[in-house]
Amino acid sequence: MTMEILGLSLLMVGVFVGFGLLIGTLFGFFGMGGSFLVTPALLVMGYPSTVAVGSGLAFVFGTSVIGALRHRDHGQVDYKLAVIMTVAMTVGIEAGKSVVFFLEATGMADLVINVAYVGLLATVGLFTLRDSWTDSSNDGDTDTDLADRVQSIHLPPMVTLRGGVRVSGTIVFAVGLVIGILSGFLGVGGGFLLMPAMMYGLGVPAAIAVGTDILQITISGAFGAFTYAQSGAVALPVVAFLLLGSALGARIGAGATNLVDEDEIKGYFAAMLLAGSLAVASNKLGTVYDIAVLNTLSTVLIFGAALLVSGAVVVAAVCRLRSDQTGRWCRLTTSQSD
Amino acid sequence: MFGLETLSGSAQAAVTVGIVFLQAIALYVGYGALTRVAQPTVLDALGGE
Numbered sequence: 522m523t524m525e526i527l528g529l530s531l532l533m534v535g536v537f538v539g540f541g542l543l544i545g546t547l548f549g550f551f552g553m554g555g556s557f558l559v560t561p562a563l564l565v566m567g568y569p570s571t572v573a574v575g576s577g578l579a580f581v582f583g584t585s586v587i588g589a590l591r592h593r594d595h596g597q598v599d600y601k602l603a604v605i606m607t608v609a610m611t612v613g614i615e616a617g618k619s620v621v622f623f624l625e626a627t628g629m630a631d632l633v634i635n636v637a638y639v640g641l642l643a644t645v646g647l648f649t650l651r652d653s654w655t656d657s658s659n660d661g662d663t664d665t666d667l668a669d670r671v672q673s674i675h676l677p678p679m680v681t682l683r684g685g686v687r688v689s690g691t692i693v694f695a696v697g698l699v700i701g702i703l704s705g706f707l708g709v710g711g712g713f714l715l716m717p718a719m720m721y722g723l724g725v726p727a728a729i730a731v732g733t734d735i736l737q738i739t740i741s742g743a744f745g746a747f748t749y750a751q752s753g754a755v756a757l758p759v760v761a762f763l764l765l766g767s768a769l770g771a772r773i774g775a776g777a778t779n780l781v782d783e784d785e786i787k788g789y790f791a792a793m794l795l796a797g798s799l800a801v802a803s804n805k806l807g808t809v810y811d812i813a814v815l816n817t818l819s820t821v822l823i824f825g826a827a828l829l830v831s832g833a834v835v836v837a838a839v840c841r842l843r844s845d846q847t848g849r850w851c852r853l854t855t856s857q858s859d
Numbered sequence: 860m861f862g863l864e865t866l867s868g869s870a871q872a873a874v875t876v877g878i879v880f881l882q883a884i885a886l887y888v889g890y891g892a893l894t895r896v897a898q899p900t901v902l903d904a905l906g907g908e
Contacts (some may be wrong), residue, residue, distance in 0.1 A: 579879050586883035743876050750872035757875055761882060768886035772894050839905050 527758035534762055540824065541766025546831035548767065549774020550781075550789060558797055558827055559763065560707060561638055563756075565804045565819050570630045572756055574621060575749025576705065579760045580767075582742030587768055589735045591775070597732040599683040602725065603740075605690060606697040606733070607713070610741045613701020617814045618748055620706055637707060639798045645714075646794030648785060668724030684726040696722060705745060739842055770831070777838035787838060789830045796826035 526534050546559060564570065624630035676689040700714045705715025715737060719730040749755055790858035800822035840851035 579875070582876065583879045583883040586880055587887050590884070592889045743880075746879065747872045747876050750875040751868045753868075753871070755872075755875050757878065760879060764879070764882055764886060768883070768890050772890055776898075842902065842905055 527761065529758050529762070537759055537762035538754040538766040540827065541763035541768075542770040542773075543766075543824075543827040543831040544763070545584070545767030545770020545772075545832055546617045546774040546777075547770075547793075547827070548588070549771035549788075550777050550786070550831075551774075558793075558823060561642075561797055561801045562823050563759070564631070564635065564638075565800060565823055567817075568756065568759075569625075569754075570634050571621060571625060571749065571752065572797070575746065575752075575754035576756045576759050578706075578742055578745035578749060579755045579757075580763050581738065582746045583760065583764045584767055584771070585735055585738040585742050587771055589739050591771075597683070597729045598736050599725070599733050601680055602682050602693065602719070603733050603736050604728075605680070605693045606700075606737050607740050609694045609697025610701030610704065611744055612738070613703075614705035614741060614745050614746065615699045617702040617705025617707075618745070620702075622752075625699035634707065635801050639802045639805075641703070641707065642798035642801070646798065647789050649794060652787065652791075654788075655820075666835050667721055671722055672724055682723075682725060683729050684724075686724050688723050693723065701741065704741060705748075743753045767793070774831075774834060777834050780841040781834065781837040786830070788834055789833045793826040793830045796822045800826070 524531050529537070540559075540562060559580050559697050560573045563576060568576070579590035621630055621634065624633050671692060672686065673686050674689050674692060676691045678690045679687055680690045680693065681687045699717065703714060716730050716734045719725040719733065720727055725733070746755060800819040802819075803815045803822070804819035807813065807819065836850050840848065
């Protein structure tokens, strides 16, 4: 008889704690990201799509509670923005969730969610990759252009946000609604969409975007997890072991931010997103055409990518700690060192 | 699991979210204490020299 903890074999406990550790390291370092690998990982491992999405949301909620505790001293929150976003995202999450359960009834949920995931991860990955290549040369002219254009649309009611930003409340609501739908549909916290949307789309200052983002994700993650849990679609033991690893990883990642510049690792991060989209795609193809090697490939891709990027963060941090820029491993991760 | 099956859907969901919330706080506090105790040792060990 194999030993089990909370109904999971010791091996699975190790996998979830280990995967949580990797994801937490990424979250602690980049302040976002990584958690949206949970739902694809659970899909790849054969969990039903509702459970993969519901557990992903519960994990996002737990992670953001930890993030909120960490930022509580210097978090700047724009409550007006938070309220509009929360209401819009709550409506959006409900809508997104209804779509998932409807698709599940028609038997198409796995296919549609997988395809949407591939598209989303690939898009965000390509943008991040472009961002990491053009970071030094251009100072975000196009980003400010977009925010200026959005702010110039006078669709009532107009709201004034902290930092003197004046923007259409209707547009804020619409942005929140779309992110909410994606969040409820894919089980992602929306953080990696919300923060760029607030900063680049609405022109909110970074410090306020981060604080508002964490508050927002905590609330919408709780709500999302609650609605999925009502249908019994949250695998609590899975979430518990993921959190056990990620909370420790978040400490490691946060420690690394004092030593390593985020831009040095950004390329790896983009690669991880692209690998994630490849993983979901090859898993789907493998299942449809019954090719076992594609399923193995997707598992290797998703766990390998998380391992590679969090490994790069840790190696870069250790290299800085030792002031070593010549070792083989150190040269790989600290290429842009000053 | 955790005796949750006996509760109604919404109560069960609220307890599920509550468990995740409490676990997150416990982990934050627990790992915080661990970090304070172990950090100097770990940094020394990693720092080489």
